[in-house]
Amino acid sequence: MLEIEGLSAHYGPVRALSEVNLKVEEGSITAILGANGAGKTTLLRVISGLVRASGGRVTAFGEDITAMPTDRIARSGVAHVPEGGGVIPELTVEENLRLGALWRPDRADRARALDEVLELFPPLAPRRSKAAGTLSGGERQMLAIGRGLMGRPRMLLLDEPSLGLAPLVAAKIMAVLRDLRADTGLTVLLVEQNARSALSISDYGFVLGLGEVVASDDAATLLADDQLRHAYLGF
Amino acid sequence: MLNKLPPVVVHLLAALGCLVLLVLLTFAADPFTNLRIATVGYYLIAVAGLALLTGFNGQVSLGHGAFMFIGAYTVALLVKRVPAFPIWADLLLATVAGGVAGLLAGAAAARLRGPYLAGATLALAVGLPAVTQRFPELLAGSNGLSFTVNSQPAGLVGTIPSTQWQAWIVWLAVLLALVVLANLARGKLGRTLRAVRDDEVAASLAGVHVGRTKILAFLVSSACGGLAGGLQAFLLGTAAPGSFTVALSLSLLAALVLGGLGSLWGALWGAIALVYFQVWTDDIAEVLSLRSDISDNLPLALYGVVLIVVVLAFPAGIQGGLRKLWVRVRRPVPSQRGEAS
Amino acid sequence: MSITSHEKLLHVGGVTVRFGGLVALSEVSLTIRPRTVVGVIGPNGAGKTTLFNVVCGFIRPETGDLSWKGRPLRKHRPDQLAGLGIARTLQGLGLFGGLTVLENVMTGAGRLARTGSLASLLGTGKSARDERELRDRSMAVLTELDVAHVAQLHPGALPYGVRKRVALARALVSEPELLLLDEPASGLSTGEMDELADRIRALTEKTAVVLVEHHMDLVMRVCDEVVVLDFGEVIASGSPDEVRVDPAVADAYLGTAPEELPSA
Amino acid sequence: MTTFFNLTLAGLSSGAVFAALGLSLVIIYRATRVVNFAQPALALISSYVAYSVTKGTGSYWLGFAAAIVVGTVLGIAVERLLVRPLRNAPELSPIIATMGLLLVLQAVAGMIWSNEPHAFSYAFDFRGRFSAADLFAVLAVLVTATGVLLLFKFTSLGLRMRAAAFNPEVARLLGVRVGVMLTLGWGLAAAVGSLAGLLAVPPFISPTVLDEVFVFALTAAVLGGLDNPLGTIVGGLALGIGLSYVAGLLGPELVPLAALAILVSVLAVRPAGLFGRATARRV
Amino acid sequence: ACGGAGETPANNGGAKSGEPAPGVTDTEVVIGSHHPLTGPAAPGYSKISVGARAVYDYINDGGGVNGRKITYKVEDDGYNPTKTVEVVKKLVLEDKVFAIVGGLGTPTHSKVLDYLTTEGVPDVLVSSGALMWNAPEKHPNTFGYQLDYTREGKIQGKFIKEKLAGKKVGLLVQNDDIGTDTQKGLDQFIKDQIVERKTYDPANTDVTPQISALQAAGAEVVVCECIPAFTALTILTSLKIGYKPQLMVSSIGADPATLTGLVEQFAKQGGTQVSGGALLTGIMGTRYLPSVRGASDPWTEFFKGIHDKYIPQEPFTDTMVYGMVQAYTFSQALKAAGKDLTRQKLLDAMSSGELKGPGLTPFAYSKDDHAGYTGALVFQIAADGSVNTLEEAMTTDTESGEVKAVDDKRPTPQEVKLVG
Numbered sequence A: 001m002l003e004i005e006g007l008s009a010h011y012g013p014v015r016a017l018s019e020v021n022l023k024v025e026e027g028s029i030t031a032i033l034g035a036n037g038a039g040k041t042t043l044l045r046v047i048s049g050l051v052r053a054s055g056g057r058v059t060a061f062g063e064d065i066t067a068m069p070t071d072r073i074a075r076s077g078v079a080h081v082p083e084g085g086g087v088i089p090e091l092t093v094e095e096n097l098r099l100g101a102l103w104r105p106d107r108a109d110r111a112r113a114l115d116e117v118l119e120l121f122p123p124l125a126p127r128r129s130k131a132a133g134t135l136s137g138g139e140r141q142m143l144a145i146g147r148g149l150m151g152r153p154r155m156l157l158l159d160e161p162s163l164g165l166a167p168l169v170a171a172k173i174m175a176v177l178r179d180l181r182a183d184t185g186l187t188v189l190l191v192e193q194n195a196r197s198a199l200s201i202s203d204y205g206f207v208l209g210l211g212e213v214v215a216s217d218d219a220a221t222l223l224a225d226d227q228l229r230h231a232y233l234g235f
Numbered sequence B: 001m002l003n004k005l006p007p008v009v010v011h012l013l014a015a016l017g018c019l020v021l022l023v024l025l026t027f028a029a030d031p032f033t034n035l036r037i038a039t040v041g042y043y044l045i046a047v048a049g050l051a052l053l054t055g056f057n058g059q060v061s062l063g064h065g066a067f068m069f070i071g072a073y074t075v076a077l078l079v080k081r082v083p084a085f086p087i088w089a090d091l092l093l094a095t096v097a098g099g100v101a102g103l104l105a106g107a108a109a110a111r112l113r114g115p116y117l118a119g120a121t122l123a124l125a126v127g128l129p130a131v132t133q134r135f136p137e138l139l140a141g142s143n144g145l146s147f148t149v150n151s152q153p154a155g156l157v158g159t160i161p162s163t164q165w166q167a168w169i170v171w172l173a174v175l176l177a178l179v180v181l182a183n184l185a186r187g188k189l190g191r192t193l194r195a196v197r198d199d200e201v202a203a204s205l206a207g208v209h210v211g212r213t214k215i216l217a218f219l220v221s222s223a224c225g226g227l228a229g230g231l232q233a234f235l236l237g238t239a240a241p242g243s244f245t246v247a248l249s250l251s252l253l254a255a256l257v258l259g260g261l262g263s264l265w266g267a268l269w270g271a272i273a274l275v276y277f278q279v280w281t282d283d284i285a286e287v288l289s290l291r292s293d294i295s296d297n298l299p300l301a302l303y304g305v306v307l308i309v310v311v312l313a314f315p316a317g318i319q320g321g322l323r324k325l326w327v328r329v330r331r332p333v334p335s336q337r338g339e340a341s
Numbered sequence C: 001m002s003i004t005s006h007e008k009l010l011h012v013g014g015v016t017v018r019f020g021g022l023v024a025l026s027e028v029s030l031t032i033r034p035r036t037v038v039g040v041i042g043p044n045g046a047g048k049t050t051l052f053n054v055v056c057g058f059i060r061p062e063t064g065d066l067s068w069k070g071r072p073l074r075k076h077r078p079d080q081l082a083g084l085g086i087a088r089t090l091q092g093l094g095l096f097g098g099l100t101v102l103e104n105v106m107t108g109a110g111r112l113a114r115t116g117s118l119a120s121l122l123g124t125g126k127s128a129r130d131e132r133e134l135r136d137r138s139m140a141v142l143t144e145l146d147v148a149h150v151a152q153l154h155p156g157a158l159p160y161g162v163r164k165r166v167a168l169a170r171a172l173v174s175e176p177e178l179l180l181l182d183e184p185a186s187g188l189s190t191g192e193m194d195e196l197a198d199r200i201r202a203l204t205e206k207t208a209v210v211l212v213e214h215h216m217d218l219v220m221r222v223c224d225e226v227v228v229l230d231f232g233e234v235i236a237s238g239s240p241d242e243v244r245v246d247p248a249v250a251d252a253y254l255g256t257a258p259e260e261l262p263s264a
Numbered sequence D: 001m002t003t004f005f006n007l008t009l010a011g012l013s014s015g016a017v018f019a020a021l022g023l024s025l026v027i028i029y030r031a032t033r034v035v036n037f038a039q040p041a042l043a044l045i046s047s048y049v050a051y052s053v054t055k056g057t058g059s060y061w062l063g064f065a066a067a068i069v070v071g072t073v074l075g076i077a078v079e080r081l082l083v084r085p086l087r088n089a090p091e092l093s094p095i096i097a098t099m100g101l102l103l104v105l106q107a108v109a110g111m112i113w114s115n116e117p118h119a120f121s122y123a124f125d126f127r128g129r130f131s132a133a134d135l136f137a138v139l140a141v142l143v144t145a146t147g148v149l150l151l152f153k154f155t156s157l158g159l160r161m162r163a164a165a166f167n168p169e170v171a172r173l174l175g176v177r178v179g180v181m182l183t184l185g186w187g188l189a190a191a192v193g194s195l196a197g198l199l200a201v202p203p204f205i206s207p208t209v210l211d212e213v214f215v216f217a218l219t220a221a222v223l224g225g226l227d228n229p230l231g232t233i234v235g236g237l238a239l240g241i242g243l244s245y246v247a248g249l250l251g252p253e254l255v256p257l258a259a260l261a262i263l264v265s266v267l268a269v270r271p272a273g274l275f276g277r278a279t280a281r282r283v
Numbered sequence E: 001a002c003g004g005a006g007e008t009p010a011n012n013g014g015a016k017s018g019e020p021a022p023g024v025t026d027t028e029v030v031i032g033s034h035h036p037l038t039g040p041a042a043p044g045y046s047k048i049s050v051g052a053r054a055v056y057d058y059i060n061d062g063g064g065v066n067g068r069k070i071t072y073k074v075e076d077d078g079y080n081p082t083k084t085v086e087v088v089k090k091l092v093l094e095d096k097v098f099a100i101v102g103g104l105g106t107p108t109h110s111k112v113l114d115y116l117t118t119e120g121v122p123d124v125l126v127s128s129g130a131l132m133w134n135a136p137e138k139h140p141n142t143f144g145y146q147l148d149y150t151r152e153g154k155i156q157g158k159f160i161k162e163k164l165a166g167k168k169v170g171l172l173v174q175n176d177d178i179g180t181d182t183q184k185g186l187d188q189f190i191k192d193q194i195v196e197r198k199t200y201d202p203a204n205t206d207v208t209p210q211i212s213a214l215q216a217a218g219a220e221v222v223v224c225e226c227i228p229a230f231t232a233l234t235i236l237t238s239l240k241i242g243y244k245p246q247l248m249v250s251s252i253g254a255d256p257a258t259l260t261g262l263v264e265q266f267a268k269q270g271g272t273q274v275s276g277g278a279l280l281t282g283i284m285g286t287r288y289l290p291s292v293r294g295a296s297d298p299w300t301e302f303f304k305g306i307h308d309k310y311i312p313q314e315p316f317t318d319t320m321v322y323g324m325v326q327a328y329t330f331s332q333a334l335k336a337a338g339k340d341l342t343r344q345k346l347l348d349a350m351s352s353g354e355l356k357g358p359g360l361t362p363f364a365y366s367k368d369d370h371a372g373y374t375g376a377l378v379f380q381i382a383a384d385g386s387v388n389t390l391e392e393a394m395t396t397d398t399e400s401g402e403v404k405a406v407d408d409k410r411p412t413p414q415e416v417k418l419v420g
């Protein structure tokens, strides 16, 4: 499904990822964990082509996407909800959502997806025609995730989705992810600070430290590994 | 050791050093080169003022020529109507007049952003020189005013060419103004200006009065524009609307970007580029001796090409390029300043 | 002039804010006493940030009034708050990207500077001394928050957690009497959150804190009092323990799924 | 009374021209967040092409078509060769680069067609207070503006173009071909700009003929709100009529000052133009 | 260290006889000028120096004047006074020109007047009709060239008063000294006939409001003191609003060849099916130089010959002839100044009163008069594009002096031959 081999990435002289190897099974939820600055965001950005790898290979759906342009990766069914959401404040809520599915030809299904997302996040519905810039922090995060779901992706990359969300909503999102995986076989790559809640719905987890994979295992095993938790996950 | 002195002393010493160098340079140069040295001087202060407004404070002005217009007419009117005033007083008043105009413009512009500010300042550059048409008796309409400033002390007349004397006066005024700008850029105010540029909300929460800061930036910057215009009038003996076109305002901005935003050094490179690019392109066109339609237009084309090439090749301007070079040279010795303070 | 003489540091009385048809705050009242930590929680869009905006003067309420140390605050502007002794962090980061970390913090200390703009223009010795003092004080705060090593860097490339601390340092350097924190823990790791909790508690020696946060364990740990907003209305208030068991709060905000309930 | 009526009609037709060129600025601004200072030069070159083609073939409409095609191609070329390499540069760089291009193209026009003016015909009979040519200008502008408005507001292509402009990175993440969108935006804008040129140039063409129109077009665009095609049309027509009154009743030398006064007083009340709205909340 | 400093003494050093004059060698004399070659003011003016250069090339090919070839340096000032000062100082200080010849424009050239006076540089044949060039006391080195606007106004005023008696007159003038100086002349004759005065701004090409006002005032004659583009705009705008006044155009904007180029395309849309300058038919104007459209004139033939040889690709217009006459006149003065060339000798030759040449009227030049051409004839454009003379050349002064017929005889090209 998604295979990463020997991946490195640099920001100028700063090395953000070095020789990362990682494998994600189709239809699984995989957590990417690690302290601040460990390289989690960079990993997702390399996968979706926003940052060019300085070495290594990314393969998704059996295709080498290391050098593929970002928009093509997106159109092949990889949705990336970036850190901080990345809603476009000048556009309305509905326009933001519609953007998420525009590349899909099925017009009727796009409309259906819109209804589903608005149902999933009730606060968005009454604000459909308002500029996204007027939303509260949490509402924007909902909008970003909703937009990611609009495209009915095969793989969803979520960068700290619970940032700024009320506990109830955060929990609901975790539940939705679980359901989607079960219903549609969605593959999820989940970057979270809150390792506990991330691992609680994940099948597998990778722990990054200073740009390298320092541990990887079944989610349950990672949760139970006290030493690892103290060293890298801080709880 | 130098660090212990108040900034004003450091900057004054630096300015004094520059002035001495310049005076020496003017002796080495022929009269016409001295005129160009003086020209670089007044463009420098105009561009430096713009650097403060646009580079430090993030307010893009496409109309800075309007403040030069005000400065030039102030000097022109004073020379013609109040000949008793010494030239330094005229220049001071030109600076003040530019500043007052900037205060008004800044107050009107404080709420405008990005292209809206750009559009409004462009309209200022187009609109303001039109006042000369409204008051033809005072401002002499589209012909403008011409006059001669006799500032050279009697003892020096005949010993040094007048352009050399003028270059001294211009650079003395420019360096004094630069000292003020350097104090400002290095100190609290410079920091505040940049903070407002980066994030107005955060700046206001840090206790910065955003509107007032933006107006202040406009004021200082247009005072520099007024001084530059005054110096131009002093140097060339003219003040006419045809000199203060949109093209002037735009070339000031071009000089700023070419030199490099966000540093007063950039203004120097920009001013030199502004003066000498045109000289070079004119010379090249002259050497080639082509059909008149082509040779007439060639300098303009070359100048445009230079603008494009420099922007593409040095996105951070000349100063940015130099700094990169400097860092490469200095790489082996890590900077210690962080720990020292 | 000791702060304890004022029973009420900040008082918000019956504030209502509307955006078009949407009621963002309705008749909200709130009192902050010196050296206490008050948590403001509620679902997304409940009006928490809006409440801060009203206090800071970014939004003028339709009705209601505000007072600071017993004196009414009317038509105040955001930049006057720093002078009064109120500091705020933003829900985003709000750092100045073009300034170094040290300069960022120095900007926050503006109210402590004694020399005016003119002195700065002239670059007098006094203004230079002032600058040195500011610099020292800012460095001290950065050191206290363990981020002194990045003082000369620009915030853009720093890890998120570090940037959060810089933002906090900028708010603290002016030694405020009231600190408004808007989701200070978002994006922090669990370890960093613990550290933050300790730091907030330590602040209460001098400073009162209003804390908007979605991490319940943090709120429950540091707050003396918690106010719950929902659809712009105060639906509950009291000690953390009282609020936690309030069924209305559980319904609107905390949820009841046991696995997601924070363990204090 | 008739004076007033006449001035209004005169203002309407010059306002239509401001609006058209303003519209092309708005399209580019929407598409790339760049204020394109080379826009008058692109329109100039395509108008000169129209001049030559019309002169060669004797057909106004062949020249018209050639101008639109050449303008579009030029716009695309400028985006590809000049603006795209600057996408990560500081915000002022594209302004300076397009200014440089303005100088180059004006000079090139002078080299090819000389700096002396040539006659340039109207599309239709220009005789009459509100002539067929005036009517054509106003209608062409209204139709184009409506088209552009519909495109941006109601089509997914328009939505994609706007997203690409506001935040290219996020747009890419959502599968938008940002490069194509930007190129399309410039091509479309240059086509509209060429139309504006063809309307603005008559009766005489010379390398600097569009300079003044450009300043007023930018004023109109800012007046209406740079993000809003409708606003630009209203802004352009209002400016045209306002300036016509000033020129007729107070004196032509006051026109630039009046433009400044109008702009400042509108922006004082509405800093984002008549129809612009401050979308993003600031805190 | 370049020892140039001593070479520019503060006072009229260059004019002292005896020393070798700057810019002059045995085989060359360098002269300079400033013109708007680019920018908004270039249309209409950029071809003047082209014509002048052709004449200098012709003279140089014939061996030059007194054995010296003329090197003609034209700097582009874009009609920007600041640039004018810079380029003129460059010409004087760096290129060391012998004289400035035909510097163009009132707002521009007025800014270097004092400078050229102080430096003692001859400043001859200024291309502008302003009155200020004629101030021998203050500016002993400066000589005008063009017929000034006041004299021209007087000649037009007198003609209208006599030949178009009783008609209501409207005025459209450029909003600078062209307008005010012209009015001074017109008002001496037809003050009571004038029913409306309007100005235009060269930066604003929409003259509909002005023309409408003239129409509303019922003006039957419109005196248009406009540069060529605005004469053409006036014609087209009148056509647009259905207004048919008798136009009287001043020499600066009455070049029929240029006007034809500008308006002929609109003749078809104007409803007249006649070809060529149908729209120009009947327009009256004043001129003081031979016209390319006039009845055969030996000077026109002569200049046409130079044109065809040196610049055949350029259109042959009155504007070009303007530059050619200027260059020829300067060459005549240069010749008169003699082999032993100094600046003072050139000035003496200028003020000798002997200079006679291509122009239709005499120059005013004398020791205490530095004005240029002193009069003009009135012509009318015929349907076939040619021009007919309505009134032979008249001459007058800038004050209230009489307007009288020219009695001088014009020399032919053969009589003042410089080459061969």
Ligand SMILES: Nc1ncnc2c1ncn2[C@@H]1O[C@H](COP(=O)(O)OP(=O)(O)OP(=O)(O)O)[C@@H](O)[C@H]1O
Binding pocket: A011, A014, A015, A016, A034, A035, A036, A037, A038, A039, A040, A041, A042, A043, A083, C156, C157, C158, C159, C160, C161
């Ligand atoms: N644009 C950038 N320029 C330079 N360095 C960067 C940039 N973005 C990230 N870095 C550096 O790369 C490293 C990895 O950053 P990354 O954002 O991937 O970490 P992260 O694990 O997502 O952290 P966080 O939990 O704070 O989001 C960090 O050291 C960071 O400072």
Ligand SMILES: Nc1ncnc2c1ncn2[C@@H]1O[C@H](COP(=O)(O)OP(=O)(O)OP(=O)(O)O)[C@@H](O)[C@H]1O
Binding pocket: A134, A135, A136, A137, A138, A139, A164, C019, C022, C024, C042, C043, C044, C045, C046, C047, C048, C049, C050, C051, C091, D281
């Ligand atoms: N400028 C504005 N224009 C229109 N609506 C606004 C504006 N500011 C806020 N709102 C609305 O007011 C409501 C309250 O917003 P606020 O930011 O106060 O919420 P919050 O409680 O801070 O939420 P969060 O926890 O998600 O940050 C939201 O529904 C938001 O959409």
Ligand SMILES: [Mg+2]
Binding pocket: A040, A041, A042, A083
């Ligand atoms: Mg991250």
Ligand SMILES: [Mg+2]
Binding pocket: A136, A137, A138, C048, C049, C050, C091
């Ligand atoms: Mg909030």
